[in-house]
Amino acid sequence: PISKNHMEGHLKLLSKELNVSLNQEAPEDHIKRALQAHGFFKHLDDKPNVRVDKTIGITEEDKRRTTQLVSHLREGKEVHTLREPWGLNHHCRGPPQPPGPQWPVELESLPIRPKLIRNPPPHIEPFSTPDNCSTVTPRLLSVEGEGEVVYLNQPLHAKCFTNARSGQSLKLTPQPPIGPDSTTLVFESRFESGNLEKAVKVGPWDYELVLRGDLYTQKHTQWYFFRVQNTRAGQTYHFTIINLYKDSSLYSKGMQPVFYSEADAKSQKIGWRRTGHAIQYFKSSTRRPNVKRETFFYCLTWSHTFQHHQDTCYFAHCYPYTYSDLLDDLGSIQVDPVRASCCKQRTLCHTLAGNPVPILTITSPAQSHDDHKCKRAVVVSARVHPGETNSSWMMKGLLDHLTGQSPDAKMLRELFVFKVIPMLNPDGVIAGNYRCSLAGRDLNRNYHSKLKSAYPSIWHTKAMVKRLAEEREILLYCDLHGHSKKQNIFIYGCDNNDGKASRLCGRVFVKMLSLNAPSKFSYESSRFSVHKSKFGTGRVFMWKELGVLNSYTLEATFCGSLLGKQSGHHFNTADLEAMGRHLCDTLLEYCDPDQTKIQQVLREVEDDYRKEVVERLVAMGRAVPKGVDPLDIVLEPEKSSSGSDSSVSDGPPLHMVPSKKKRRRKLKSRKERNKQKALLKMTHKMVPLAGSQGTEVMPSGLGEKPSLLSERAGGEVEERVGKGEGHTTAPSLLEQRSRLFVQMHSETAPNTTIQDQYIEKVTRDYAKQTLPLGSVTSCDSASGGSVEKLRETSRVLHNSTSFLAHLPALPILPSLCTLPLLALPPSSYTYSHPINILPMALLEQKRAGGAGGGGGGGVGGSRSSS
Numbered sequence: 001p002i003s004k005n006h007m008e009g010h011l012k013l014l015s016k017e018l019n020v021s022l023n024q025e026a027p028e029d030h031i032k033r034a035l036q037a038h039g040f041f042k043h044l045d046d047k048p049n050v051r052v053d054k055t056i057g058i059t060e061e062d063k064r065r066t067t068q069l070v071s072h073l074r075e076g077k078e079v080h081t082l083r084e085p086w087g088l089n090h091h092c093r094g095p096p097q098p099p100g101p102q103w104p105v106e107l108e109s110l111p112i113r114p115k116l117i118r119n120p121p122p123h124i125e126p127f128s129t130p131d132n133c134s135t136v137t138p139r140l141l142s143v144e145g146e147g148e149v150v151y152l153n154q155p156l157h158a159k160c161f162t163n164a165r166s167g168q169s170l171k172l173t174p175q176p177p178i179g180p181d182s183t184t185l186v187f188e189s190r191f192e193s194g195n196l197e198k199a200v201k202v203g204p205w206d207y208e209l210v211l212r213g214d215l216y217t218q219k220h221t222q223w224y225f226f227r228v229q230n231t232r233a234g235q236t237y238h239f240t241i242i243n244l245y246k247d248s249s250l251y252s253k254g255m256q257p258v259f260y261s262e263a264d265a266k267s268q269k270i271g272w273r274r275t276g277h278a279i280q281y282f283k284s285s286t287r288r289p290n291v292k293r294e295t296f297f298y299c300l301t302w303s304h305t306f307q308h309h310q311d312t313c314y315f316a317h318c319y320p321y322t323y324s325d326l327l328d329d330l331g332s333i334q335v336d337p338v339r340a341s342c343c344k345q346r347t348l349c350h351t352l353a354g355n356p357v358p359i360l361t362i363t364s365p366a367q368s369h370d371d372h373k374c375k376r377a378v379v380v381s382a383r384v385h386p387g388e389t390n391s392s393w394m395m396k397g398l399l400d401h402l403t404g405q406s407p408d409a410k411m412l413r414e415l416f417v418f419k420v421i422p423m424l425n426p427d428g429v430i431a432g433n434y435r436c437s438l439a440g441r442d443l444n445r446n447y448h449s450k451l452k453s454a455y456p457s458i459w460h461t462k463a464m465v466k467r468l469a470e471e472r473e474i475l476l477y478c479d480l481h482g483h484s485k486k487q488n489i490f491i492y493g494c495d496n497n498d499g500k501a502s503r504l505c506g507r508v509f510v511k512m513l514s515l516n517a518p519s520k521f522s523y524e525s526s527r528f529s530v531h532k533s534k535f536g537t538g539r540v541f542m543w544k545e546l547g548v549l550n551s552y553t554l555e556a557t558f559c560g561s562l563l564g565k566q567s568g569h570h571f572n573t574a575d576l577e578a579m580g581r582h583l584c585d586t587l588l589e590y591c592d593p594d595q596t597k598i599q600q601v602l603r604e605v606e607d608d609y610r611k612e613v614v615e616r617l618v619a620m621g622r623a624v625p626k627g628v629d630p631l632d633i634v635l636e637p638e639k640s641s642s643g644s645d646s647s648v649s650d651g652p653p654l655h656m657v658p659s660k661k662k663r664r665r666k667l668k669s670r671k672e673r674n675k676q677k678a679l680l681k682m683t684h685k686m687v688p689l690a691g692s693q694g695t696e697v698m699p700s701g702l703g704e705k706p707s708l709l710s711e712r713a714g715g716e717v718e719e720r721v722g723k724g725e726g727h728t729t730a731p732s733l734l735e736q737r738s739r740l741f742v743q744m745h746s747e748t749a750p751n752t753t754i755q756d757q758y759i760e761k762v763t764r765d766y767a768k769q770t771l772p773l774g775s776v777t778s779c780d781s782a783s784g785g786s787v788e789k790l791r792e793t794s795r796v797l798h799n800s801t802s803f804l805a806h807l808p809a810l811p812i813l814p815s816l817c818t819l820p821l822l823a824l825p826p827s828s829y830t831y832s833h834p835i836n837i838l839p840m841a842l843l844e845q846k847r848a849g850g851a852g853g854g855g856g857g858g859v860g861g862s863r864s865s866s
Contacts, residue, residue: 101192101323101430102164102353104215104438106156111168112191113324114227114314117265120572121273127254127560127568128279138301140242142200142208143286150176151187151199153212160216160654161438164353178230185237189226192322193386195432196226206238214428214436216654218290221245222484223387223434225316231306239315240301242284248485251281251300255559256570258316263308272319274570276302318482318558319573321392323355323426329396330358330422339403342413348421349460352438355426357457359464362402362420364413372417376475377468378587381421381461381538384444385435386428388482390556393573395422395480397580408588415591416475419468424457440654444479447541454653462541469546476509476550476587477542483555487562489517489579490525492553494543497634502549504631507605508598509550509590515601516589517582519564520575523608529635554583606631 103109141147152173169190178184185207189196197212211221221243249255259275284297306313314320333339348359366372382395401409402418412418423429427438437443439454452459468474483490491510496502507528514523534540543551556579560570589597613630617623624630668676 100166101426102166102351102355103169104155104161104353104427104431105163105165106158106215107431108153108155108169108172108190109167109192110172110188110190112188113322114191116260116314116320117269117271118573119269119271120574121270124566125256125274125560125570125572127570128256128274128277129254138240138280138282138299140208140240140284140286140299141202142210143242143284147200147202147208148176149198150178150184150201150207151196153190153197155212155215158216160440161352182230183232184230186229187226188229189432191227192324192430193320193432194225194227195223195434203238205235207240209239209241210243211241212432214433214440215431215438216440217436219245220387220434220436223317223432225314225320225432227312227314229310229312231308231311231313233306233309233311236303236305238278238301238303240299242286242297242299244281244298244300245288246298246484247283249281249298249300250484250487250557250559251279253487253559254568255279257302258319259304260314260316261306261308262312272316272573276304278303317387318389319393319576321389321396323423323429326358326392326423329399330360333399333403338405343403348464349456351425351427351456352454353427353430355430357424357426357460358422360399360418360420360422362399362413362418363416364410373472375415375417376473377417377419377471378475379419379421379465379468379477379542380480381424381478382480383422383429384424384479384538385442385481386425386432387434390482390558390571390576391480391554392423393576394554394556394580394583395420397577398583399580400577401581401584408585412584412588416587417472419464421457421461424461441652444538445536447538448536451653451656454656461538465542465546469548474542474546474548475591476552477539477548478552478554478583479538481553481555483557486525486555487557487559488522488525489520489554489556489561490522490527492539492555493526493528494530494539494551495528496549503634504602504605504609506549506551507609508601509586510552511601511605511608512589512597513582513586516586517579519566520561520571520579521582522563 152175154173172190178186183204184201185199187196187199188194195212196209198210200208200210202208209224209226211224214220222245224241256274256276256279258272260272261270264270279300279302281298281300284299286297288295288297330345333343334345342362342364344361346359346361347356349357351357363375366375380395380398382391383389385391399420399422402412402420403409425433425437425443428436431438435442437455441455443455443458446455446458447462449455449458465474465477491513493506493510495504495506507526510526511523514521530540530543535544537553539551539553542548556576557571561567566575592598610630613633613635614624616635617633624633
């Protein structure tokens with residue numbers, strides 16, 4: 001039994017420890033200090049009877065004054081914490097958005113989601129025969145202002161992305177009404193991934209369509225996806241897209257648009273299929289706006305005959321795959337316990353609009369930690385370009401295979417850790433862009449960028465791969481894409497220049513892939529050179545910065561194959577999904593412990609490279625040097641065959657591009673301004689010329705030393721010295737002013753506009769004030785060959801570049817057709833130097849006036865010829 005004294009001592013000890021703990025600062029007291037810094041609790045001294053929270057001293061009034069405190073119970077005691085910031089993981093303002101696509105506020109959207117079945121057509125679809133027989137370019141009536149606008153969906157004007165919303169737009173643009181008996185088609189594209197800006201009816205069954213460029217840009221009009229209703233069975237309609245950007249297209253090589261009919265899907269269970277005839281891709285006569293060089297739009301026209309009356313149909317550039325389709329596919333994996341056990345889904349980051357970017361980790365549970373660390377990594381991404389939907393279908397085939405229960409899939413999960421990012425650009429996919437994100441730039445040119453806020457998916461992908469490279473070896477990086485100019489499926493890789501042994505190692509996997517998919521994949525179409533313009537791409541960044549040997553971009557054509565059994569036929573969704581499975585099978589063979597096949601494929605790659613070197617040298621008119629193995633020759637990179645020119649999308653994100661401001665005129669220094677003012681002031685101080693009796697005047701201070709003035713003007717001028725009394729050899733007023741003006745502008749850049757205006761004013765004043773009316777004639781009444789001589793002098797002056805550097809033209813020549821002129825005889829010109837060609841009759845004016853005895857106001861004998 002415990003004694004009473006022992007119990008009392010134990011209680012005292014507990015009481016002492018309790019008092020010590022109560023005197024310590026509570027963990028939540030930092031909240032109180034933060035609130036005190038903002039002016040709270042100052043009124044407690046004036047109101048001692050106010051009820052105070054004993055935990056940290058927060059009153060009820062303080063709780064009502066703020067919304068940042070959250071109250072909850074902890075061990076029966078009320079505890080206050082700060083609310084988590086709303087914008088911590090979302091770039092858009094406002095509270096966290098509900099799940100679902102987030103739209104830029106500039107785009108209109110309807111609560112429409114086309115639920116389309118994915119069944120491929122039951123038969124193969126051959127290429128169409130392009131309509132290249134017609135040499136006459138079709139006339140575009142809508143460009144000329146003709147036709148009736150039947151659909152309009154223009155986004156709000158904005159320089160860059162600002163905010164996003166969820167769900168339907170609050171305000172929608174009203175569309176032109178269609179009567180019940182009207183045969184006009186009803187267009188719509190205000191749904192996810194839709195793209196159609198305007199439709200113009202230019203004939204009973206003809207429509208011209210305008211696509212919307214990537215949001216916040218005026219470029220990349222290639223992707224289209226729209227709906228049509230109010231069809232007529234058996235009627236042929238003609239569609240023309242009039243604002244495409246690319247100078248060549250697969251439509252000229254047999255490609256057809258994809259088409260979906262709800263009536264066929266309901267009755268025959270047929271999904272997307274190829275359609276269209278009389279397809280033509282041609283250059284338009286309409287120039288592209290805001291382009292310095294002369295470039296024009298391109299047009300695509302096709303015809304289609306609908307099979308059902310009042311059907312709802314869709315047209316698209318390629319088989320659509322939306323962001324909601326991806327979420328549905330990932331949800332189907334998550335609800336399957338077997339598939340979900342090997343696939344973990346997380347959010348890599350959030351985009352500018354707040355859409356989550358999913359990332360999947362696919363592997364089998366390891367028996368131990370060491371076994372897990374021994375697994376190598378494979379990174380696969382897709383849909384960095386929103387309009388390349390064929391990459392998503394290849395990604396779907398890869399995911400279905402990796403999460404399946406086949407023996408090969410289980411073996412892959414045992415050997416590797418797969419990091420899969422199925423959609424890198426959800427914002428662009430939702431908005432219906434073709435190439436750019438909401439930053440207005442191509443994400444696949446910004447892997448070298450460090451702007452986390454502008455390119456969040458790219459920044460987090462790089463960070464994830466860097467962490468993964470520190471943990472384990474990355475065997476393969478593959479970014480899935482689509483190509484708009486080449487047929488087949490092929491790869492862009494990176495050749496290593498470290499040495500002969502490792503240079504061609506990156507081609508082995510590509511060669512094996514061509515052997516596994518001989519009717520789809522083309523090794524001959526693959527390229528392994530690295531252009532400087534591609535340094536910002538994912539494959540070059542992973543190869544150059546992280547040392548991933550097998551770093552590829554897998555390109556799938558929008559059209560079809562030219563190989564094997566599928567030659568001349570389109571790819572459908574089943575073919576693209578099969579390509580994803582072929583990629584997994586090749587990876588399994590590539591890691592086979594038996595390296596016999598690998599060595600055999602490497603020898604084939606070396607033989608192919610030797611042939612390529614010989615062909616390239618022969619094309620350049622050269623031969624392989626004797627005793628040199630073609631494997632030792634490093635070929636220069638070939639011209640890029642990229643399907644899109646992303647150089648127009650290079651640069652910083654649009655919200656960081658400064659607005660263009662008018663260039664301010666460069667101010668002169670004070671010394672230059674004072675010098676110019678003094679010279680101009682000097683020209684307006686007029687005094688009579690020495691020996692003159694009329695109204696002719698000259699600038700003050702210049703009549704005393706005409707020879708000095710002539711030297712300062714920059715050249716010699718022949719002066720005819722007369723013999724009459726009262727004659728002066730001083731230059732005329734016009735010549736003095738012209739020379740002075742040349743001297744004034746000789747040290748600074750000439751302003752031809754000011755010179756022309758000034759000299760024209762001097763010429764007008766001289767002709768009106770100095771010369772008698774009897775000696776003034778117009779160009780039409782000029783005597784002799786004076787007018788021709790003036791024109792010849794003007795031509796000589798304008799051909800003299802050294803003279804034009806100071807004086808633009810002879811003073812009276814700028815107004816040759818409007819101002820009164822002097823009828824100068826041919827003998828009154830002196831050609832001493834090209835710079836100093838001046839009418840010497842002006843110098844002889846005083847002599848002629850003196851000889852005639854008429855003074856300044858009379859008309860002398862020789863004065864009449866002046």
